[in-house]
Structures are given as structure tokens and as C-alpha cells.
Amino acid sequence: MKRAMFAAMTALVMFSSCEKHEEIFFNSPFVSIADENGGTKTTVSKDGNNLITVVYVTLSASAEVFSSHIEIEYEMLVGDGLKEGVDFKVQATTKSPITFTPGIYTMPIRIQWFKNADFDPDKDNSLTITLSGSNLEGMLLGYPGPDSRKKSYIFTKK
Template identity: 40%
Template sequence: MEPYNHPFFHIMVDNKAAVDVLSNRKDVVNYNVYLSAELQFEPIDVNYEVIVGDGLKEGRDFDLITKSNKLTFPQGIFERPITIQWKEAALDPTKNNTIIIRLISNSKNYTLGLPGPDQLQKQLVITKK
């Protein structure tokens, strides 16, 4: 298969697989999952998991606005958001203050992450600082 014709899903912010969020941030942010492929003619489901470090707590530090662990890409759509509402809260720097959004599977068995052995951008690590 030609590299440019290799369909895949990936998640990133400004082409990075890890980003920081300030502890005093109080806004809503979309973290997009992208489909890199030719035009699709049927919906594709992508399953993902959200792993919250022991230093963060939903309701205190953030709220997950996107409640499902599945995104559906309708025909002609190449990005779908996972939305987080950030809340201002003090952090314990000795704990794991990360949220990891990891792509798990999809209904077409397309590659997860960038093509290649490293599977870059298969997950996004968000560190609250």
C-alpha cells in the first residue's frame, strides 16, 4: 500500500502528542481525533479511553463534556472532538496530573496513530501544571 494512501486515525494538538494545561485554566477545549484517508462513504466508529492520573479528579479539576468512549465519523467528516471543561484548582505536584486520551480501535481496522512502528499520536498526554 502506498504510504500516502494508508488510512489512519490520530490525536494531537499542533502536531504534538503531549501538551500542558495551566492549573488556573477555566475554559472548554476540543481535543480532536483526525482521520487521514480518502473520502469515506459510510460512518466509522473510533473507540478510545481516558486515563486520569491520581492527581486529578473529575468535577474538581476538569469535566469530561464528551461522555461516550466512542466517536462516530460520518461520511465526509475528518475530525471529531473530545471536549474537556478545565477548572481552576490547586495541584499536588507529587502526583500524576495527567489525562491520557488513547485511541483503542475503530470499525474499519485502520491504523491508530501515525503509520510506522512508533504509533506516534495514538494517544494524547495532557499535563495540568
């Protein structure tokens, strides 16, 4: 009896299913920004001088979509405690827009940080880099989904 019950249960499990499983592949191009560890924020020492930080803009697109160059634009929101050229500088070769040529999927943004004798810790000493546009129609900025994770990177100078 136990064998018959086991055989019946096995057959039931093996031959029953809700529906045929079809694999669905995600094929929407998107771009994200993060540091080498996948993080989206970091703290920079106020005492660091000529310190270089690098974040990476990474493109995800199929070969059929990525047949010619793709430009990604970004904006910088600078807190009232920082000033470009005094506290930091974006290296010229990594300024917006960043151009991806076919076969290149990661490009750096390099920020050089300077020691500023007039640093005020009570002000907003943040620099936020936000992906803002692309020449490719349908390009998602940040990870797909309602939160658009990894669309921005935040530096805080302390």
C-alpha cells in the same frame, strides 16, 4: 575530446537506471490525535477555571473505505492527582466513541478544566487520551509505522 567525453557521460547518465520507478500509494486507513498545532502534549494551568482545551481526532481513509460511518474509540488514563468532575470534564458531545460520517475527517474532543483548591503538585496530574479502537477492520491507530505516533495525547496540569 572534451566534447566527446561530455556527450558520452551525458548519454550514460540519461539512459541508465536501476529499475523502472513505480509509484506506490499508501492506502491503509488510519486515525490520529493532536492539537491544532500538531502537538501531542500540553500543560494546563492549575489556576485555570472553566478553561476549555480541544484536541482533534483526524481520520485518513479513501472514499471507497469511507462509504459509511466510522466509529473511533478512545480511553482516558487519569493520573492519581486528577479526578474527573473535580479537575476536568469531557464535554458530553465529544465522549467516546466519536462517530465520523462520510465527508467529515476531523472531530474534536473538548476537555473543560476546573480550579481545584486541593490540587497536589506532587501527584501524577496527567490525563492521557489514547485511541483504542474502531469499527473499521484494518484501521491503524496513530500514524502508520512501528511507533504509532499521534496515537495518544497527554495533558499535564501544573
